[in-house]
Each structure stands twice: as structure tokens, then as C-alpha cells.
Amino acid sequence: MFFVSLLKQFTSSSKVNLNVQKLHFPQPDLRVRKLNDGLQVWDVVRKKWVALTPEEWVRQHLIHFLRDHRGWSESLMAVEKNLKFNGLNRRPDVVVYASDMKPLLLAECKAPEVNINQAVLDQAVMYNRALGVSFVLVTNGLHTSCCFMHSEQSELRWLDDIPFAGS
Numbered sequence: 001m002f003f004v005s006l007l008k009q010f011t012s013s014s015k016v017n018l019n020v021q022k023l024h025f026p027q028p029d030l031r032v033r034k035l036n037d038g039l040q041v042w043d044v045v046r047k048k049w050v051a052l053t054p055e056e057w058v059r060q061h062l063i064h065f066l067r068d069h070r071g072w073s074e075s076l077m078a079v080e081k082n083l084k085f086n087g088l089n090r091r092p093d094v095v096v097y098a099s100d101m102k103p104l105l106l107a108e109c110k111a112p113e114v115n116i117n118q119a120v121l122d123q124a125v126m127y128n129r130a131l132g133v134s135f136v137l138v139t140n141g142l143h144t145s146c147c148f149m150h151s152e153q154s155e156l157r158w159l160d161d162i163p164f165a166g167s
Contacts, residue, residue: 021057021112023141028064045079045094054111058141059093062107071165072096072105085130092127105135105163116143125149135163 031042032052039052041060044067050056059079066072076099080091094107108124110116116138124136128149137146148157 021054021141023058023061023112024144025061025065025141026069028061028068030060030064043079044074045077054113055093055109058112058139059109061141062109062137062139063094066094066096066105066107066162070162073165076101083127083130085126090127090130092124092131095131095133103131103133105137106131106133107137107139110138110140112141114140116140116145121145135159135167137162 033040033042033049035049040049041052041056042048043050043060043063045063063074063077063079066077067074076097078095078097080093081095083090083092092106093109094105095103096105096107098104106124106128108120108127110120114120120138121136124138128136134148135146136149137144139145144162146159146162148159148163149155150157
């Protein structure tokens with residue numbers, strides 16, 4: 001249903017303002033194109049076109065929100081970068097780094113129809129064991145939770161909002 005609605009609103013222009021699945025993030029100005037039978041969105045972090053899936057829709061909204069509304073630099077973001085954990089390859093959705101390349105924020109994105117539950121948080125916390133970030137965020141675009149993780153005390157504190165750069 002997501003893509004049927006999306007295709008109906010798609011135009012031949014590569015720059016389209018899509019209002020298909022309303023998320024709680026402000027609507028970003030995404031570049032979208034049709035390729036063969038599918039849609040692609042320009043990822044400003046990876047600097048390439050990627051398949052527009054429901055999860056990617058959420059991820060792109062979050063990336064633009066972090067950049068445009070929280071002051072995080074897209075040049076200090078990594079998307080689906082390989083991470084070795086317990087001998088396995090993992091790919092966190094978004095990792096934001098400080099200027100000294102110390103990881104600060106880890107985000108795990110899910111499609112809007114996926115519930116944000118303990119399993120999703122556990123997945124993000126598992127990635128954080130390898131990264132040691134201060135902020136862990138989980139979102140499906142409809143519900144977002146963010147916590148501060150004090151690594152020395154293994155303390156988790158829920159935040160009321162997504163932190164600004166420099167927090």
C-alpha cells in the first residue's frame with residue numbers, strides 16, 4: 001500500500017515533495033526518481049541513489065531531521081556502515097560522529113509498521129557495545145525513543161527529545 005500511494009503521487013521530476021506516509025519528523029525535501037519498476041531516493045550521507053523502502057523512508061527523514069533541525073553534520077554521519085560484533089558483521093542504520101570521529105549517536109530505524117519494542121532497543125544496545133556512543137535512538141518514524149547511555153555506570157536515562165549537536 002505504501003508504494004502504491006507513492007507511485008500515484010510520483011511525477012517525472014527528480015525533486016518531489018512526497019506526503020505519502022506521514023511521519024512525526026518534518027517533511028524533508030527529498031530527491032526521488034523512478035528506476036525500472038521501483039523508486040529510489042538520494043541519500044545525502046552515502047552520496048548515492050538507494051531503493052526507497054519503508055525503512056529507507058524513515059531513515060531519510062531521520063537523517064534530514066538530525067541535520068536540519070538538530071545541527072548534526074551529514075559529513076559526520078555514517079549509514080549502514082559495517083561493524084564487527086562478536087565475529088559477526090552488523091550494520092547500524094545511522095551513526096553520528098564528533099569531529100574527532102568518536103561515535104556519539106546511534107540510530108536504529110524500522111519501517112512505520114514495525115513496532116518499537118524491547119527487541120528493537122536490544123538490537124541498538126547490542127550495536128552500542130561495539131561503538132560506545134552516548135545517545136541511542138530507535139524510531140519507526142511514528143514513535144521515537146532516545147536515551148543517554150552512561151557507559152562507565154551502564155546507566156540508561158530516557159530523554160524527552162532527540163539531542164542537538166554539541167549536547
